Amino acid sequence: MPSEVYIDNIFVGYVDNPKQFVAKIKEDRRKGKIPSFINVMYDEDTNTVKIFTHKGRIQRPLIVVKNGKPLLTEKHIEKLKKGETKWSDLEKKGIIEWLDPAEEENIYVALTPEEVTKEHTHMEISPLVIFGILTSLVPFSNHNQSARLNRGMRTQKQAHAVYALNFWTRFDSDISIAYYPQEPIVRTFSHEIFKHEDAIGQNVIVAVMTQEGYSMEDAIILNRASIERGLFRSVYFRPYEIEELKYPGGLQDEIKIPDPDVVHYKGKYRYRHLDDDGIVYPEAEMEGGDVLVGRVSPPRFIGITSETFATGLIKKDTSLTVRSEEKGIVDAVVVTESGEGNKLIKIRLRDLRIPELGDKFSVRHGQKGVIGMILDPSDMPWTASGVVPDVLFSPFGIPSRKTVGYILEVLGGKIGALAGRYIDGTPWYGENEFDLRNELLRLGFREDGTETMYNPLTGEEFKVKIFIGSMYYLRLKYMAANKLHARARGPVTLLTKQPTEGKAREGGLRYGEMENQVLAGHGASLLLRETFSSDDTIVYVCDRCGGLAVEDDIRNSVYCPVCGETERISKVKTSYAFKLFLQELISLGVWPKLKTKFKFED
Amino acid sequence: MDLPKKILEELEEKTKDFPEDVKQKIYEEVKKRYEKALADVGEPVGLVSTQSLTEPATQMILRSFHFIGMSELQLSLGLPRFIEIADGRKKIKEKYMVIRLKDEYKQNKEVAYQVARKLKEIKLFDVVKEIQTDIINKTLKIIFNLEELRDLDLSVEKVTDILKKKLKKMKIIEAGEDYITLKAAREDMSMKEFYQYKEKIKSLHIAEIKGIRDVLVKMENGEFVIYTYGSNLKEVMKIPEVDYTKVYSNDIHEVAKVLGIEAAREVIVREILNILEKQGLDVDVRHVLLLADVLTWYGEYLGVTRYGLQAEKGSALARAAFETPIKHLIVAAMLGENDDMKTAIENVMTNQPIPYGTGLFKVFYVEDPKKEKQER
Incomplete structure (x- = not known):
C-alpha cells in the first residue's frame, strides 16, 4: 500500500517504498544536496511520510552513527582542536546533523561512545547539552535536586552585576550595578565560553554554622567589616521621565519653577534643587517628594470648581517628584524631544546600596536567604589561623533541600582560594570529591573542609569543627530599602474614602478580617471600633422616615429630602462605606431605613 | 450555682477520708476555682x-x-x-462503620465472619459474566456467572425475581438456564436512554446490604469488630447478631x-x-x-x-457579608427585614462598637439625660 507524503502538512502525493524514500532524503541531506533545516519522518501507524521545512521548529545537533560507529572520530577532534576544521565543515560532511522533534521520533540516540551499538542511529555530542545556558553555570549541579537547580538557575537572573557596559548612557528601570563583580572560583565549562561576562557575584568566605539564632529561616549573617570594605556594594538606578504635553485648544504645559499661587503648590523647599529652567541640576541630593522637574499644566476643566471661577484661570502644579520613601543623587539629566515633538526630560537617580538587614542573597544552588544580622568582626567566630568568615550560613538549610552541590562548592572554593586556581565543577566531568579532598589534605587542611573555630562571645573553642570555605554568593535585586513603607495619614480613595492600597500609592497596611477577629475575641470592642474608623463620617438621619438627610452648607440647615423634616434629625457617626452602601441600595430601588436612638438610653 | 455532677462525685471520692470541716473548705475552694474558670x-x-x-x-x-x-x-x-x-x-469521601456484636457472639469468630459476609452489597455486575447488547431490537442478554452465584447463595431464579421487581423500563422476555434476555418496555426508547439504563442495571442492588463496599473483621481488645467501607446504619442495625447500641457510622447525616x-x-x-x-x-x-x-x-x-x-442568621447584613450578597439583599428588601444590629459583623460594618466584651455595657452617667439630648 503506498504511503501518503506531506510537505509541511500539505498532501503532495504517494510513495511506494516509504522507508527507502526517507533514507534517500536523509542521505541527500547529509551529502549537502538538500538544506540541513529540512527534516523528514515516517509514521508507521498512519503510514505517512512527513517532510518539514517551515520556520519555528527547534532543531538540535547530533552526531550521526553508522554501522555502530560514530562518524566523528579522534582525527576530527584533533583537527578541531588545531583549528583546521570547523563546525560547519562537520555539517557539510554529514557527520553532524540537525534534527527537529518530528524526526527524533524515528531515531535511537546513544549518550556516550561506549554505549553505541549497531542499532543506534545517532550519538549525543555531550550529555551536557541537556542544560540551558543558565543551568550550565551551576557547578556540581549533578549533585543537586532538580527543583533546587531550577531555582538556582533563576536566581542568577536576579543578581546584581554589570548588565551592560554602556549602562550610564541607558535609562533602564529598576537596575542595580555591582561595584566589584568577581568571576567564580568554582566554575563549569560554560564559564570558559562566556569569558568575563559571567561576573555576577563575589567569592566570600562562608562558614556553615549558626550564631545566636539570627540565621533563622534561611537568613544569613554578614560580617560588618567585610561590608565596610565594599563587599556586595552596588548602585541602584531609578529613571524618571516627564513630557511637556500639548492640549487641544492651544493650551500646553510649561516646564519652569511653579509660582506659589498654582494649585497643588508643594512649598518652596521642594523646589530648592531646580535650576532657572525648572530642571534639577546633576549631582543634586534628592529626598522623597522633592521636585525633579517643575511643570505647570493648564486647568483640565475650566470653570467647574468655584475656586477657578473666583480667581480666573488657576494653573495646576504637575511637577515630577521623587517617589516617596526613595532618595538618590541625580546621575544624569537628558533633555530631548518625544515622538510627537514635545519637550521630553529624562532624569536618572543614583542611590548607593550598601548591604543592610533584609537584603536578599543567594548562591547558584537555590539556597536563598536574607541578611538576618550584620555582626561586628569581633562578634564573628574565627578559625585557628585567624580567618574571620564573611558569611555565616545556617546548616539547617541543607538536609531537607538536598543541595549537595553547595557543600562541594564550598570545598572546591576553599581549594581554589588556597591553591590559586580555578576549580572545574562541570557536572559529571568536573573534578571529583575524592581528588578535591586529597588536594585539601596536601594543602595542609583537614580533608573534609572543617576547621577549628572559636566562639566570639566566650573566646572558647567550639566543641565541633566548623565547615568553612569559599563560596560564590550573589546579591539579588530584592532590597529592604525598596520595600520599606509606612503610613500615618495619607491619600484616600475617592469612592469609599478608605485609605489607598500599595506602596506606590502611599497606602495603608490593611487591618484584615482575621486581625479584626482577634480584637473581637478579646472583647476589645472600642479598640476595634477605633481601628476600623479610617473612613468615619457623620451622616444626618431623618428620625421620621429613616432616610439620609441632607446638610445645606449655604443656608446652614439640615433637612430630609424625602419628607421635608427639619427638626427631628439625628447626627450619626458611621463608616463612609456604609453610607455609600445605603446610597447604592437606594439607587437600586431599595429604600433602607435607619432607626436611631440615643446612645446612652436603652 | 452548683458544681456539675461529675466534679461533685470526684470531689466526694477524693475527700472521703477528710473530716467534715476540711471537706467543706475544699468544697468552697473548688467552687471558687470553678466559677473563676467559667466564661x-x-x-x-x-x-x-x-x-x-x-x-x-x-x-x-x-x-x-x-x-x-x-x-x-x-x-x-x-x-x-x-x-x-x-x-x-x-x-463524604470515606464513609465507614464500626460494628460490634452482641455480648454472646463477641468471641465467636464464625458468627463475626458470617455477619461480615452478610454485609457486603452484591450488585448485578458482580454475578454477571457478560452482557450482550442488541442495538437493533434493543435487547440485553445477561449471561450469569453460575459459580459466583453459587458462592453467594444465589440462583438465576432468585436474581430474575429481584430483577422483575426492580426493572421499570425493561421487561424480561426470555429466561434460560444461565441467562436472561431483557427488552425495552417502550418501543420508542431512545438509544441514549437505552445505554444509560444499561449502565444503571449494572450497578443494581441484588442482595445483602446496600451501600457497603468492603468489609474487614478485626480482633480488638479481645472481641471481633467489623469495619466497613460505606455505610447503611438502618439495615445493619436490623441484623440480629449486631449490638445495635454500639453501631457507629461516620456519616453524620445518616x-x-x-x-x-x-x-x-x-x-x-x-x-x-x-x-x-x-x-x-x-x-x-x-x-x-x-x-x-x-x-x-x-x-x-x-x-x-x-x-x-x-x-x-437573623441579620440580613451579616448574611450578605458572607457570600452571595446580592441574593440576600434582594430577599431582605422584598421581605422588609429588620436588622437589630446585634452581632459583630453588622457593627463592624457600620463602625459601631460590637456588643461583646467592653462593648456589651452601656452604663453611663449623665446628670440629666434629657438636658443632654436637647443640647445635642
Whole structure:
C-alpha cells in the first residue's frame, strides 16, 4: 500500500517504498544536496511520510552513527582542536546533523561512545547539552535536586552585576550595578565560553554554622567589616521621565519653577534643587517628594470648581517628584524631544546600596536567604589561623533541600582560594570529591573542609569543627530599602474614602478580617471600633422616615429630602462605606431605613 | 450555682477520708476555682472557639509540606475531613462503620465472619459474566456467572425475581438456564436512554446490604469488630447478631436521620476529636462541643455554608457579608427585614462598637439625660 507524503502538512502525493524514500532524503541531506533545516519522518501507524521545512521548529545537533560507529572520530577532534576544521565543515560532511522533534521520533540516540551499538542511529555530542545556558553555570549541579537547580538557575537572573557596559548612557528601570563583580572560583565549562561576562557575584568566605539564632529561616549573617570594605556594594538606578504635553485648544504645559499661587503648590523647599529652567541640576541630593522637574499644566476643566471661577484661570502644579520613601543623587539629566515633538526630560537617580538587614542573597544552588544580622568582626567566630568568615550560613538549610552541590562548592572554593586556581565543577566531568579532598589534605587542611573555630562571645573553642570555605554568593535585586513603607495619614480613595492600597500609592497596611477577629475575641470592642474608623463620617438621619438627610452648607440647615423634616434629625457617626452602601441600595430601588436612638438610653 | 455532677462525685471520692470541716473548705475552694474558670459575661466564646479550631487547621496545612512521603499520616483524615464536617457535606469521601456484636457472639469468630459476609452489597455486575447488547431490537442478554452465584447463595431464579421487581423500563422476555434476555418496555426508547439504563442495571442492588463496599473483621481488645467501607446504619442495625447500641457510622447525616440529632452531635464531636488527636493537636474539648452544638442546634445538621447555618442568621447584613450578597439583599428588601444590629459583623460594618466584651455595657452617667439630648 503506498504511503501518503506531506510537505509541511500539505498532501503532495504517494510513495511506494516509504522507508527507502526517507533514507534517500536523509542521505541527500547529509551529502549537502538538500538544506540541513529540512527534516523528514515516517509514521508507521498512519503510514505517512512527513517532510518539514517551515520556520519555528527547534532543531538540535547530533552526531550521526553508522554501522555502530560514530562518524566523528579522534582525527576530527584533533583537527578541531588545531583549528583546521570547523563546525560547519562537520555539517557539510554529514557527520553532524540537525534534527527537529518530528524526526527524533524515528531515531535511537546513544549518550556516550561506549554505549553505541549497531542499532543506534545517532550519538549525543555531550550529555551536557541537556542544560540551558543558565543551568550550565551551576557547578556540581549533578549533585543537586532538580527543583533546587531550577531555582538556582533563576536566581542568577536576579543578581546584581554589570548588565551592560554602556549602562550610564541607558535609562533602564529598576537596575542595580555591582561595584566589584568577581568571576567564580568554582566554575563549569560554560564559564570558559562566556569569558568575563559571567561576573555576577563575589567569592566570600562562608562558614556553615549558626550564631545566636539570627540565621533563622534561611537568613544569613554578614560580617560588618567585610561590608565596610565594599563587599556586595552596588548602585541602584531609578529613571524618571516627564513630557511637556500639548492640549487641544492651544493650551500646553510649561516646564519652569511653579509660582506659589498654582494649585497643588508643594512649598518652596521642594523646589530648592531646580535650576532657572525648572530642571534639577546633576549631582543634586534628592529626598522623597522633592521636585525633579517643575511643570505647570493648564486647568483640565475650566470653570467647574468655584475656586477657578473666583480667581480666573488657576494653573495646576504637575511637577515630577521623587517617589516617596526613595532618595538618590541625580546621575544624569537628558533633555530631548518625544515622538510627537514635545519637550521630553529624562532624569536618572543614583542611590548607593550598601548591604543592610533584609537584603536578599543567594548562591547558584537555590539556597536563598536574607541578611538576618550584620555582626561586628569581633562578634564573628574565627578559625585557628585567624580567618574571620564573611558569611555565616545556617546548616539547617541543607538536609531537607538536598543541595549537595553547595557543600562541594564550598570545598572546591576553599581549594581554589588556597591553591590559586580555578576549580572545574562541570557536572559529571568536573573534578571529583575524592581528588578535591586529597588536594585539601596536601594543602595542609583537614580533608573534609572543617576547621577549628572559636566562639566570639566566650573566646572558647567550639566543641565541633566548623565547615568553612569559599563560596560564590550573589546579591539579588530584592532590597529592604525598596520595600520599606509606612503610613500615618495619607491619600484616600475617592469612592469609599478608605485609605489607598500599595506602596506606590502611599497606602495603608490593611487591618484584615482575621486581625479584626482577634480584637473581637478579646472583647476589645472600642479598640476595634477605633481601628476600623479610617473612613468615619457623620451622616444626618431623618428620625421620621429613616432616610439620609441632607446638610445645606449655604443656608446652614439640615433637612430630609424625602419628607421635608427639619427638626427631628439625628447626627450619626458611621463608616463612609456604609453610607455609600445605603446610597447604592437606594439607587437600586431599595429604600433602607435607619432607626436611631440615643446612645446612652436603652 | 452548683458544681456539675461529675466534679461533685470526684470531689466526694477524693475527700472521703477528710473530716467534715476540711471537706467543706475544699468544697468552697473548688467552687471558687470553678466559677473563676467559667466564661465571663460578654466573652465571645464562639469566636474564641473558631480561632482555637482554625488556627491548628492552618498549622495542619503548613505541616503537610513537611510530611510528604510519610505514610503514617493519612491526609484524608486531616483537614479535608474537618472541612467536610464543618461544611455539612452530604457526600463524604470515606464513609465507614464500626460494628460490634452482641455480648454472646463477641468471641465467636464464625458468627463475626458470617455477619461480615452478610454485609457486603452484591450488585448485578458482580454475578454477571457478560452482557450482550442488541442495538437493533434493543435487547440485553445477561449471561450469569453460575459459580459466583453459587458462592453467594444465589440462583438465576432468585436474581430474575429481584430483577422483575426492580426493572421499570425493561421487561424480561426470555429466561434460560444461565441467562436472561431483557427488552425495552417502550418501543420508542431512545438509544441514549437505552445505554444509560444499561449502565444503571449494572450497578443494581441484588442482595445483602446496600451501600457497603468492603468489609474487614478485626480482633480488638479481645472481641471481633467489623469495619466497613460505606455505610447503611438502618439495615445493619436490623441484623440480629449486631449490638445495635454500639453501631457507629461516620456519616453524620445518616446518623441524624436514623438515630436523631443528639446522636449526630455525638458523632461530630468524636470525629473532630479523632482528627485532632491523630494530628497531635491539643484543643480543649469545649471548643469542639460548641462547634458540634452550633452545627446541630436547629434540630438538623447544617454546615457552615451559605445554604446551611449562614442562611439561618437573623441579620440580613451579616448574611450578605458572607457570600452571595446580592441574593440576600434582594430577599431582605422584598421581605422588609429588620436588622437589630446585634452581632459583630453588622457593627463592624457600620463602625459601631460590637456588643461583646467592653462593648456589651452601656452604663453611663449623665446628670440629666434629657438636658443632654436637647443640647445635642
